[in-house]
Amino acid sequence: MIKLNKKSVVAFIALIPFFSPIYILTLPYAGLVYNFMKVVVSFLVFICFITQRKRLSLPELLLIFGELLIFIFTFCNNGQITLEFLNFIMLCTIIFLIELYSEYFVSLLDALILHFELCIYLNLVTLILFPERLFSRSSSAYGATYEWFLGSRNSFIVWLLPGLVVALIYRFYNRDSKRWIVLILGIIVTQFFQTSSTLIVTSTIMIILSFSPFLNRVFRPMICFILALSIQALIVIMNNVSFLAPIVEGALGKDLTFTNRTTIWKNAINHLSLFKGYGNLQSNEVADILGNYGNYIWKGATHAHNQLLNIGFQGGIILILITLAVYYTAFWKLEVLWKNPISRVYSFGIFVYIIAGYTEVTNQLLLQLIVLLPLTIEETIVNTKYSEKKHKGLFFDEKF
Template sequence: MNIRVFLNNEIVILLLIFWYIEPAYFQQISAVNNIYNFGRVCFLCFGLLLYFLFKKNKNYSYDLIVILFLWIIFTTFLHNGNLSELSYELLCAGGLCTYIALYTEFNSIKILVVIYKLLYIFIVINLICMFIFPHGMYTSMGGDGVTVYWQNWFLGYKNYPIRIFIPALVLGHLLCRFGKKKNTLIILYVICFVSSILLDSSTGLIGIFVFSALAFCILHLNTIKKIINLKTAVIFTIIIFYVVIIAQSQNSILAYITNFFGKDLTFSGRISIWHDSITAILQSFLTGHGQFSGSDFQNITGSFAFHPHNYFLYVLFRGGVIELLIIALFVGSIFFSIKRQPNLYRLACVYTISMFLMGITESLITTAVLFYPVFLFFNLIESYESHVA
């Protein structure tokens, strides 16, 4: 049997990528988590071998992901950081990115179909668990080993599931380009909204609301979709970032918004966390402090929090302005590769705006597991459609 035909089997693909999308509940079961860890290492090595065997075309976006992870490893060693905290992100995001790059070489969207189905099943299971266990399935420990989070479900605590919801919705939209999964995508929207309400996640609700509203605009409103591009996405994110970070005094509009989502004007104490984070970032602005644990963050900043509660501050704290620049180049490379595909380009803008908007008040620590791979799917779709054409 031809090796490419074998690798294009959906069951085989599931076996290859299953290890990189581990529900939070399984991480609490040592035996299961150890199996996942072993599988991640083995199949990452196998994936890298396959990629270099079949690689024919230059994939700048994947190369930038490799450079990004190498930089994070380097700066972590440089500052005697906590490399063990990095291993999960490196293995999961690295594994998914490698296999997506491999199937880009194959011009196959089968991996997109498989990952979408897997995420869909996990999201449904999470909602069922929330109905069965309204007060949570288990408790989990905070980054200091002392704080206890009581309400955890299949996909984790409060804001964690949203990091799966939006990537799943993006993959659903990508599959709709081929006339697939339209009805299941509508159902997925409903499930994600209901789940975010039950989770009492204002970050999640805002993220899904913005994503769904913008997705509707690019699909149905010609006037609005013309202004949705990378430039407006960047400007919008910067403005919101600026407004939120300096929101330290009473403002009637801001007060209405924060009260609506059950927050105070300190954003649940985040103002002081951001201040402490910025102070620490300025101490090592170029290279950051390397990967850190919750207790490491507290020791460096003197904050009561385990992380900066802001995606951009998290990136600057960990890898400095160099990591931020590499991420910007990676995202830019994706947009450059799909610039001749207007609908694909706009969907990527919607995804970027939604994730970065949520990143204003959350570090989205585990987002990288799906954040970078979803961007690479835009590359895959562009390659596939060019090949078919």
């Protein structure tokens, strides 16, 4: 049974602008309504944050600075200024909201899982009733699309992967509830209808690591951090992908160019600068740079198809280093509390988030929840007796 207290209801309302199903956005004036809600919610959350005298940790400040950097480059290059401004204020808003609910985390978690349940279940209903497609749009790059309540199958990961992590976390805060089991089943069943290779890989890894007693204890946070970045370097920078052939070619039926992404990665690497980025350019401008295949321009290359490369393309190599510092901080916090099962789920979540970023851009705020939530783990975790060592007072734990 769903029970919401007053704080959960407020959190649910505040989270509405972050949960905007693609089908809803196709309705007349829906985009304007959501943008208006974003501005109003951001303003109210900011006022609450100031009046309650909350402070931010260093990694949270770094994330905000990084998004501000992208906005500055976007403005200088006359890119998608309005869109990037909304991205900036919404990142600030979700960070402020998490801090505001750090002492009432269960209320925030109740609101989050309810949002994911509504979106994922409604999407599953549209998949069952309209297996071919709920609606279709046309674009010059992709032609006719096949979409459902949450959009095309490639966009399902934006909802299903963070929904999976939230469900796995929810079970430790509400042990008597079975909602987390039903949500995970809904996520699995959805993929029998439509899914993407990235979602199959990441959700499978997440479930196996979370429920395997042996792997659950072997894959410590720092091992996850080093392994995830090592594979990233092998695939993207060194172009060594042959070791993935059994998975990519065998299990997934894809080619080792990752559907021609390797050329886009090379173009992105060639346009990286230490302190300068392109910001959030217009889609056709990005395609002219990243989609240059020599004899033709692929208009579908509207981003780098890799999270770290896309960050570097938009904000420079310095922004990649900032992002890695945030990842490291999150993993370090989780290493400290490793014996707590909540910490392990968070660690696996960031691990698969980085893996998803090998071939996709994972800057959507729902996906970023996977990284943002662990940054306040010292304040939100239960059963802190599992802590392995003293960690308070270190520089990146301080609030500013």
